[in-house]
Amino acid sequence: MSSLLGLLDPITGTRDKLLETLIAWSDINSGSGNIEGVEKIATLATGRFSELGYDVQRIETEPVAMIGPDGQEGTIQRGPILHFTARPNATRRIMLAGHLDTVFPVNDSFQKAVIRKDGTLHGPGTADMKGGLLVMAQALACFEQSGLADDIGIDVVLNSDEEVASYASSPYMEKVAAHCDAGFVFEPSMPDGSLAGARAGSGNYDVVVTGRAAHAGREFDKGRNAIAGAARVVGALNALNGQRDAVTLNIGLIAGGTALNVVPERAIVRLNVRARTPDDLAWVDSAIRETITSGDFGADITAQLHGRIHRPAKPMTPQLESLFETVRSAGGDLGVPVRWAATGGCCDGNNLARAGLPTVDTMGVRGAFIHSHDEYAVIDSFEERTRLTALSLLKLASGEAVWPKDIAS
Template identity: 30%
Template sequence: MTSAALDTLITWVRTESPTHDAAGVNLMMDLVVAQMADAPVAVERIPGEQGLGDALVLRAGPQRDEPAILVMSHLDTVHPLGTIERDLPLKVDGDRLYGPGIYDMKGGAYFALEAFKDVARRGSAARPVVFIVTPDEEIGSPMTRPVIEDVGRRSAYALVTEPARDGGRIVTSRKGVGRFDVHVEGRPAHAGSRHKDGRNAIYEAARQILAVEALTDYGRGITTTVGMVSGGTAVNTVPQHCRFPVDLRVETVADGEAMTKALLGLKPSHPDFRVTVTGGMNRPPYERSEGTSRLFDHARALAAEIGFDLVTCDKVGGGSDGNFTAALGIPTLDGLGIDGDGAHTLQEYGLISSIAPRQKLMTRLLETLR
């Protein structure tokens, strides 16, 4: 990686872009537009909705009416503004570049866009190429999912620049992700003088949480997690309301349907309580198809020519925009981004040495996927 390219990537990391900071995300989109300015790339900028930043749809390659190669990257991060100044300062330590979002996934987005631009300049793409840059992947892509699925239906392949896993392994399958919100309503009362008249919503929520967590089945790859709880108004008041979200992960469509039915069907333990559940599957399972297996074999052969061994990993628990394209039956290769570790933590880093070979792989994929 050249020093100029590294300086540019450092600028990307310094430009903090948490999902709900539309201004920061749009600064990142501005950098991408500038990056494409001197290349034969058609740029479509989709204005943000729901308080989110803009999205970009970039098009290049032969102007033929045939299914495209779809590349997907996101430029939103999970780290709040100020993380780079306080908790995760940008630094280079040997081969490691530390900073918020470098691994997930600005490093992968940057080099994939460079590969896309180079192929566009040389006119060497095997097919039309569409590159979607999204502002909302970290919250489930509520704004861009329709765009991804629309372009995906007209694509032959999908390549996703989420970070590599476990020492550089590629991703060929992911669990599906569900998101649910549970609202428990009881009856308020004074905790001292009228305690027996109250119906404690937090107490009932605790019962419901036990039922939710009991749905976890490691043998089937099903996990249910309650990671946040909110309720009550004062320490001396029997609480009327309690709310908690549920994270669901499943390996198959059938299990997603079954778990959705179970969660939406939660019942109160006593008629004096009311339990309301909303939500559903946020990302469908990304199951490895024959087409994806052939795509991986092709990528592995290209990597061998470049000089490194491309290895796949077991089914990944986290979702990505690749879940959407895989569910449409499109051969999808994920984890094509930078190698490193610490996604969503304050020890996040990317390996600088992984960038050049992975950029070459992306270039060769765009040039050979026929």
């Protein structure tokens, strides 16, 4: 049993305050595209993390390229990055990361948090991941009071575009990650407390299909139907499914056309790919490129490809395994079983891993049905997950656990 357990006393009794704050945060819409709402959460998070005495930096993100609904290349502005730092000169550093945004747009019908009789808090972002942000802050408050934090640098980085692939924030996050020794991200754990182990990598692609507009009655023959071309693109891309084990392509969105009496000039096909290894990701990326550049999608119809792999696969490495063992041993001391399993999901943990940072990325509250109107967080997990994080930090700081980067990679 760890002698550090006594240091967790400040966490006892924090549940109700966390619940109250989480309800208030969940009631503020912060869909990635709702910059005003994201800013409100950024302000609240700045207040919460400033209470820890950390230095605050706000980083404005650069606009990122995107293909608009009209098929034209444009840019979109995302919200800020918040970076809270303690002890900037410490040689051992822990990075704790999270996101301020949710998947629910400002006009979504899912806007309010409600406590349910079964001990859950049902609401947007309760599990993914406003609950996790508050767990992170509470665990750090405990860590700062422990007397063991003096030699450990802390980098808390919160972004505003995780739910839209972190294009605007990942270069900054990876730069911070490269200087840290252990990483924790506060995505929700499963309802039974299981964590995500190895993660698949992911890529998003847009194919803009261009034909020629014409009157559907007077000059149908002069038209070149972009939707018919898009259908051929869909068929060709979808045929890549099943060609390689555990590599999947999901045609997620198709749009095109203007009116029923117009031969459509433009259509867009948007897709997401998942694969578990760097080789598989490289294969699917080049297969998509080859399919689009060499495909025949109809006379006078062109298809232009945009997009890339944006989250690399996150394999289980000896260093990552070591950090998981630290969390498991903290769980053992707390009577909280900690297991992990590989997943097809991905998150900023993938990008931090690319920067060489061993990262356990499901340290947030227990919860389920994220990205849906049934999303909930388990209220009893608030203190439990706060203790799990705090004890994991204390084990690293005290030398009771080995630093993952001290393990041969």
